Structure formats: C-alpha cells, structure tokens
Amino acid sequence: MDAAALVRDTIYRSTILLDRQDWNEWLAHCDNGFQYAIRAFSPEINKDVTYLALDREGLASLVKLLPKHNTDHSPLTRHTSVYTVDVDEQAHSAKAVSSVIVYQTLLDGINSHIDAGESRLFLVGKYLDAFKIENNKAKFVSREVRIENRRLDKGSHWPI
Amino acid sequence: MAAKNHGQWLAEPGLKPNEWVDSRIYSDPGIFEEELEKIFKKAWIPICHESELAKPYDFRTTTIAREPIIVCRGPDNEVRAFLNVCPHRGMIIERRPSGSFLEGQPSGNPKRMTCMFHAWQYDLRGNCVYISREKEGYQERLRKEDVGLRRLRCEVKFGGFVWVTLDDNPQVSLEDWAGPAFTCLRKTLEAEPLEVFHYHKAIVNANYKLWHDTNCEFYHDFMHYHNRVTGFNDAYFARKNEAFEHGHIVVGTFEVKYENYEGFQSRAALSFPYLPPNQWYMIDMFPGMNFNLRGSALRCDVVTPLAPDRVMIEFRGLGLKRDTAEERQTRVNHHNSIWGPFGRNLHEDLLGVQGQGTTMLPGSEPRRILHGRHENQTIHDENGMRHYYQEWGRWMNRQPNNPDLPYAEPMSVAAE
Ligand code: FES
Ligand SMILES: [Fe+2]
Numbered sequence: 001m002d003a004a005a006l007v008r009d010t011i012y013r014s015t016i017l018l019d020r021q022d023w024n025e026w027l028a029h030c031d032n033g034f035q036y037a038i039r040a041f042s043p044e045i046n047k048d049v050t051y052l053a054l055d056r057e058g059l060a061s062l063v064k065l066l067p068k069h070n071t072d073h074s075p076l077t078r079h080t081s082v083y084t085v086d087v088d089e090q091a092h093s094a095k096a097v098s099s100v101i102v103y104q105t106l107l108d109g110i111n112s113h114i115d116a117g118e119s120r121l122f123l124v125g126k127y128l129d130a131f132k133i134e135n136n137k138a139k140f141v142s143r144e145v146r147i148e149n150r151r152l153d154k155g156s157h158w159p160i
Numbered sequence: 161m162a163a164k165n166h167g168q169w170l171a172e173p174g175l176k177p178n179e180w181v182d183s184r185i186y187s188d189p190g191i192f193e194e195e196l197e198k199i200f201k202k203a204w205i206p207i208c209h210e211s212e213l214a215k216p217y218d219f220r221t222t223t224i225a226r227e228p229i230i231v232c233r234g235p236d237n238e239v240r241a242f243l244n245v246c247p248h249r250g251m252i253i254e255r256r257p258s259g260s261f262l263e264g265q266p267s268g269n270p271k272r273m274t275c276m277f278h279a280w281q282y283d284l285r286g287n288c289v290y291i292s293r294e295k296e297g298y299q300e301r302l303r304k305e306d307v308g309l310r311r312l313r314c315e316v317k318f319g320g321f322v323w324v325t326l327d328d329n330p331q332v333s334l335e336d337w338a339g340p341a342f343t344c345l346r347k348t349l350e351a352e353p354l355e356v357f358h359y360h361k362a363i364v365n366a367n368y369k370l371w372h373d374t375n376c377e378f379y380h381d382f383m384h385y386h387n388r389v390t391g392f393n394d395a396y397f398a399r400k401n402e403a404f405e406h407g408h409i410v411v412g413t414f415e416v417k418y419e420n421y422e423g424f425q426s427r428a429a430l431s432f433p434y435l436p437p438n439q440w441y442m443i444d445m446f447p448g449m450n451f452n453l454r455g456s457a458l459r460c461d462v463v464t465p466l467a468p469d470r471v472m473i474e475f476r477g478l479g480l481k482r483d484t485a486e487e488r489q490t491r492v493n494h495h496n497s498i499w500g501p502f503g504r505n506l507h508e509d510l511l512g513v514q515g516q517g518t519t520m521l522p523g524s525e526p527r528r529i530l531h532g533r534h535e536n537q538t539i540h541d542e543n544g545m546r547h548y549y550q551e552w553g554r555w556m557n558r559q560p561n562n563p564d565l566p567y568a569e570p571m572s573v574a575a576e
Contacts, residue, residue, distance in 0.1 A: 038502055044220075044257045045212050045359045045476075050492050052502040061423030068385040070508045109511065110365065111518045153362045154510040155501030 004085040006138040007094045007131050014140070015080045015100075018159065023063035026159075030056055030140040031132055038145045038160055040125075051147075052159075059159060071157045072109035076122060078102050078160070092134060093141070098127040100145070102160060109154060123160060124148045172528075178546055178570035179532030181560040186367035186520045186529070191556070191563055192468040199447045199555050200225035204334050206321035206449055206462060207231065209476060210239060211355040213322075217261040217271060217284065221254055223464065224326055228252050231314060231322055232261065232273070234284040241314035241324045242286045246275040247307045253282070273309075280304075286311050318342045318451075319349030319478075321460070332406065341408035341443050345453060351433035354458065357492055358477030360501050364510055366517025368448050368463040368471040369552075374509050375442070375450040375461065376409055376544040379533060383512060386504045389420045399539040407446030407551025409544040413439040416454065421504075427494050430456035430487060432480070444544065446551050457495035468522050475499070475506070528561070 001009065010029055017026040027034075034056040042049045054062060079101045087094040104122035106115045125147035131138040145160045173180065185191055207222045207229065219232035221244055228244035230253065244253050253275045261271055261284065268274025272281040272289065281290035286309035291297075294304060313325045315334050323334055330337075342349070364371070374380060378399075381387040391414070400412040416438045418424040428437030435455060443451040448463035458478040463471050477495040479488055498505045520527075531549070535541040549560040553567035 042359045045356050046258050047357065047359075049358055049360070050489075050496060051360065051500045052496055053489070053493050058423050065385070065422060065504075069504060070383055070511060072507065072511055110514060150360050151363065152360050152501035153364060154514060155362070155503070155507045157502070157504070157507050160502075 001136070003087040003089070003094055003133045003138070006133065006136070007085045007087070007096050007129075008082045010131070010138040010140070011080060011082050011096060011098055011127065011129065015078050019075070019077055021075075021158070023066075023159070024060075027056065027060060027063070030059075032056060034059070034140055035142040036145075036159065037143075038147060040147045040150055042150050044150065049150075051152075063159070066157060069157055072107075072154055074104050074107040074109045076102050076104055076156070076158065076160070077119070080127065087133070092132060094131040094133060094138065096127070096129045096131065098129070100125055100127050100160075122156075173530065173532070175530065175532040176570070177559075177561050178550070179542075180528040180530045181549055182563055183520045183524070183527045183529055185552075185558075185560055185563050186370060186516075187468050187522045187524060188563070189468050189522055191558070192367075192465065194556060195447075195465065196225040199552075200465065201227075201326045202330070202555070203327075203447055204315075204323045204325045204330065204337060206318075206323050206460065207241075208322050209354065209356045209460075209478065210316050210320040210322055211353070211478075211481065212258060213239065215260065218258070219254060219261060219273075220258045220322075221256065224324065225465075227326060229312065229324060230254050230273070231324065232284050235271075239314060239316050239322055240285065241312040241322075242282075243310035243312065245310065246277065246280060247288070247309070248275065248278055248280050251275050251277040253309075280307075282309055318346070319354050319458070337406050338408070338445060341404040341406075341410055341445060342451075344410055344412070345441055345443065345451070348432045348434050348453070349458070353481040354478045355481040355483070356476050356478050357488060358459075358475065358495055358500070361472055361474045362501075362510055363466070363470065363472045364514050364517065365469055366471060366513040367468060367520065368465040369548075370513045370516045370520075371461070371463055371471055371473055372444065372448045372450070372548070373545050374513055375452070376444045376548060377540075377542055378411060379540040379542065380509075380512060383508050384505050386421050386424075386498060390417050390424070393417075397539060401537050401539060401541050401544050403537075403543060403547035407548050409444045409547055411442040411444075411539060411544070413441045416440050424497065427454070427456040430491055430494070432456065432458070444548075446548060447555075452499075454494065454498070457491050457499075459495065459499050469517055469520070475501075 037053040038051040082098045085096045102123040103119045105119045128144040130141040208220045212220050213233045216235045221230050230244040231241045264270045265274050267276040267279045274281045279292045283289050288304040288307045291304045315323050395414040402410045438455045441453045450461040452459040460476045462474045479491040531542040531545040533542040557567045559565040
C-alpha cells in the first residue's frame with residue numbers, strides 16, 4: 001500500500017476498533033507520543049473549548065479505569081469518511097481530515113424499556129489526524145476530534 | 161426489613177416531616193408553572209460571566225423563565241440587561257448567542273441593537289433611537305421616545321458573574337441575598353479578573369431541583385469512583401455542610417488527593433489566589449446555581465427549567481485571566497477530566513438525575529424522596545437539601561412533603 005492508502009486503512013480500522021470498544025487495540029495504532037483531544041468552537045463564549053485532552057498514557061489509564069465507573073453503556077457507532085490525506089514523503093508523515101458522525105443506540109441511559117434500541121445522532125464533527133509512516137505502517141501521532149456539538153446532554157466516558 | 165406491599169410502601173417512614181419531600185414537587189405541571197412565576201421570575205440568576213462580553217458593544221443572550229434576555233456592554237463599559245423583545249410586534253431582537261454590535265446587520269446600523277423585522281433600532285442603554293417611517297405611520301401619536309426596551313436589574317458581582325433578575329423590586333439586594341454564602345470564596349474570586357474557558361450544556365429529562373439536589377448532597381460520592389479514591393478520608397468526612405439564609409448552602413473544603421486516581425496529579429501549582437493546595441469548595445445557591453471550586457478551576461452551573469421533567473444545565477469553567485497558555489491548558493484539563501462532558505464525574509451525575517427523572521414522570525405515583533440523613537452537618541448529612549426545601553416552601557407557600565398544604569415552618573428548624 002502507498003502511504004495515503006495506509007493512512008486511510010488505519011483510520012477505518014480504528015473506527016471499527018473504537019466502535020467495538022477495543023481500546024487497547026486502538027491504542028496499538030497510536031505512537032508513544034500520541035496526543036488526543038476533543039474540541040469545539042463555542043459561539044456562546046466565542047472561544048475554542050477543549051472537552052478532553054490526553055496523551056497516550058492518560059488514555060491508557062482512562063480506558064483501564066472504565067470498569068470502575070458508572071456509565072451509559074449505549075453503544076456508539078461512528079461513520080467515518082476520509083476526505084483528504086496529505087503525505088509528506090520526506091518527513092515520513094501524513095495529515096488526514098475525515099468527517100465523523102457518531103450515532104448512539106440507546107441501551108441503559110434513560111429508560112431502557114421505552115428507548116433501548118433507538119439510534120440517535122450523538123456527535124457531528126471531523127477527525128483531524130496526524131500520522132507517522134514507519135515500516136509500512138501508519139501510526140497516529142495526534143487526533144483532534146473537532147465536534148460541532150456543545151449541547152452534549154449526558155456526555156460520555158469513552159474516547160470518540 | 162422485607163420488601164413492601166403497596167400499603168406498607170406508602171406508609172410514612174420513621175422520619176420527621178421535613179426529612180422527605182413528595183415527588184410531585186419534581187413532576188407536577190401546575191407546581192412547575194408556579195415555580196416559574198414565584199421563584200424564577202423573582203430570583204437573581206447569574207446568566208453569564210463578564211468575560212463573555214469583554215469589550216464595549218459585546219452582547220450575550222439567554223432566557224429566564226421563558227423570557228428572552230440580552231445583556232450588553234455599553235460604550236461606557238457598563239453591563240446592562242434588557243428583555244430581548246421588540247416593543248413593536250414582539251420579535252426577538254438578537255437571535256445569536258453572542259456577538260458584537262460593532263458590526264452592522266442587514267437591517268440596521270453598527271452600534272445599535274436592530275430588530276431585523278421592521279428595522280427599529282435601540283442604543284445600548286435600551287433607548288429606541290430609530291423607527292422606520294416614524295412620522296408617516298404614527299404621525300405624532302407614537303414617537304421613538306415613547307418606546308424602548310424593558311430594562312432589567314443587572315449587577316456584575318462575586319467574581320465577575322452577570323446577575324439578572326426579572327423582578328424590578330427584589331425583596332433583598334443581591335449583596336444581602338448572596339453575599340454571606342460567598343464569604344468563604346469572596347477574597348479568592350475577587351482577587352483578580354477571571355475568564356471563562358469552558359461552556360457546554362446538557363438537557364436531561366429530570367426536574368431542575370434534582371440537579372440542584374445532586375450538587376447539594378455529597379452522599380452520592382459513592383457513585384463516583386474518582387471521589388472515593390481521592391476523598392473518603394477523615395478530613396473529607398469532617399467537611400462542613402453549612403446552611404445560609406435564603407436557601408443557600410456551602411460545603412467546606414479539604415485537601416483532595418488527586419494522585420490517588422491513576423493518571424491524575426496534584427493541582428497545587430495552579431491554586432486560585434489565597435487558597436491552600438488542592439482545596440475544594442462548593443456554594444449552592446437557591447434556586448439552582450452552583451459555584452464549585454476545585455483549587456485550580458472554577459465551575460459554575462446554571463439551571464434553566466424547561467418542563468416539570470426537563471431541565472437545561474449550562475456548565476462553565478473559569479480560570480484566571482492572566483493565565484499563560486500553558487497554565488490555561490493545564491487548568492482546562494483539570495476541569496474537563498472530571499467535569500467536562502467527557503469527564504469522569506459529570507457523566508455519572510447526569511446519569512443519576514436522569515435515572516431519578518425516569519421514575520418521576522408527570523403522573524407517576526407520588527413517592528417520598530428521603531432527605532433524612534443527620535451526620536452533624538458534615539458532608540454526608542442531608543441538611544443542605546432540607547434547608548433548600550424550607551426556602552422552596554416559603555417561596556411557593558407549599559409544604560415540600562405535601563404540596564397541597566400551605567407552608568408551615570418545621571418544628572426542627574432551630575435544631576438545624
Ligand atoms: S417587531 Fe421589531 S421592528 Fe417590528
Ligand atoms: Fe457528583
């Protein structure tokens with residue numbers, strides 16, 4: 001595969017891993033220096049807001065402690081479309097912009113008798129990813145999940 | 161004791177009458193409408209922070225009890241509040257959440273608030289300064305001097321929050337109403353300018369008071385793994401839960417051990433002014449505002465009740481205006497790792513009240529909601545909620561444990 005194809009492949013495989021909550025498998029696609037953030041622009045306060053920011057170690061702790069936390073277990077389904085991949089051959093790096101739409105299929109967040117099984121739009125945004133290309137692999141160096149939403153209701157404990 | 165049949169389930173618990181409330185106060189549509197009239201149209205609400213309208217001509221919009229409101233900073237730097245309603249035919253004047261009147265609008269001029277509908281214009285003191293084809297339509301019968309925006313009482317106070325009330329004649333001044341509850345943090349919040357760095361909102365299917373109750377009681381720290389491992393020591397259990405006049409409460413501080421939660425670190429380096437390291441104060445204001453300072457980051461919640469079983473909560477995070485970019489990022493992370501929409505605690509809190517809302521829909525069988533813990537007015541005592549509901553009873557003239565009856569002060573007030 002050429003570098004751009006590697007990048008696309010990694011983004012799509014990661015989407016499946018994240019949907020499966022296979023967090024550690026996903027982290028295996030992330031470089032040691034990986035930086036993760038969920039951000040938005042808030043026209044309410046007229047500023048960029050950071051809703052979550054973690055390095056690889058922080059993410060590893062977060063996913064490790066998930067079973068200790070009470071959480072909404074309604075599964076998330078991400079629909080990702082890679083829009084652009086820009087490869088820097090010389091630097092062995094790449095940047096990619098993807099659209100991501102996240103649906104939430106309700107399970108135990110409200111009243112499961114009534115709404116379990118219903119899928120709702122949860123998040124609308126973009127993945128702004130940076131990669132390192134090495135040994136015929138594309139590894140995430142950073143991911144910014146740039147969401148449009150500021151009304152986030154119950155929110156989530158999970159990386160998006 | 162064993163599970164109950166219906167009669168046993170409905171029997172009075174062995175608690176005093178002010179130690180429970182009737183769940184109809186969380187679900188009854190008539191009580192909800194009355195709360196908007198008797199409480200939300202009378203109370204002071206911190207609708208935003210001054211840093212959200214930092215420059216002259218900046219504005220911010222909101223609603224209280226369904227009434228649209230605009231606050232703006234005048235050319236004289238004064239922050240003023242008005243009903244965001246045009247006196248002509250009732251159009252909402254400004255539709256955006258925030259912005260600047262220095263920009264012109266398709267219907268109007270810069271430095272004016274313009275109603276897009278028929279282009280009436282107002283200055284930042286709320287005077288009507290332009291009526292399109294005024295003389296042609298109204299001759300001498302109605303002049304721009306005769307109309308104007310509805311001005312609202314507005315004060316910037318307690319760390320730069322913009323407080324507004326729909327009541328032209330509040331019974332108590334803002335200072336007297338909120339000042340005593342803010343005493344513990346006043347020096348800290350007023351030492352230097354603060355700045356908002358976080359905003360998001362949640363709409364949950366639960367009554368607004370259930371959210372405020374969650375902010376008032378810490379017994380639910382059993383639900384938060386983070387709070388159990390970073391708190392739950394002698395100093396934590398000694399934290400005082402102190403009641404203040406007008407229904408407010410303050411939960412006293414202790415030193416949080418952030419490093420006990422894997423991946424978290426001490427927040428001592430970025431403590432707000434005059435605070436020892438890693439302190440945690442909570443001020444809960446009647447009828448539904450909360451100021452929550454975990455040493456390095458301030459959170460403020462404001463509820464907007466939407467229906468008996470529906471509330472919007474706005475969450476703000478604040479730091480010091482002078483923060484360097486690096487300091488700010490650390491503060492933001494301190495705030496969001498716990499209190500952000502993807503943080504460890506907020507999600508649990510919202511699941512909790514949503515779960516209560518699910519059992520207290522309008523028309524659900526009335527139940528008793530217990531507020532009866534006594535632990536020497538420390539952190540897991542439920543005196544904060546008992547105190548709140550006395551105030552609620554007074555404003556509503558209803559008994560919280562039997563809202564069909566007029567309010568009577570409980571016999572045990574003196575003992576609290
Ligand atoms: S409704 Fe505002 S100008 Fe007519
Ligand atoms: Fe909580």
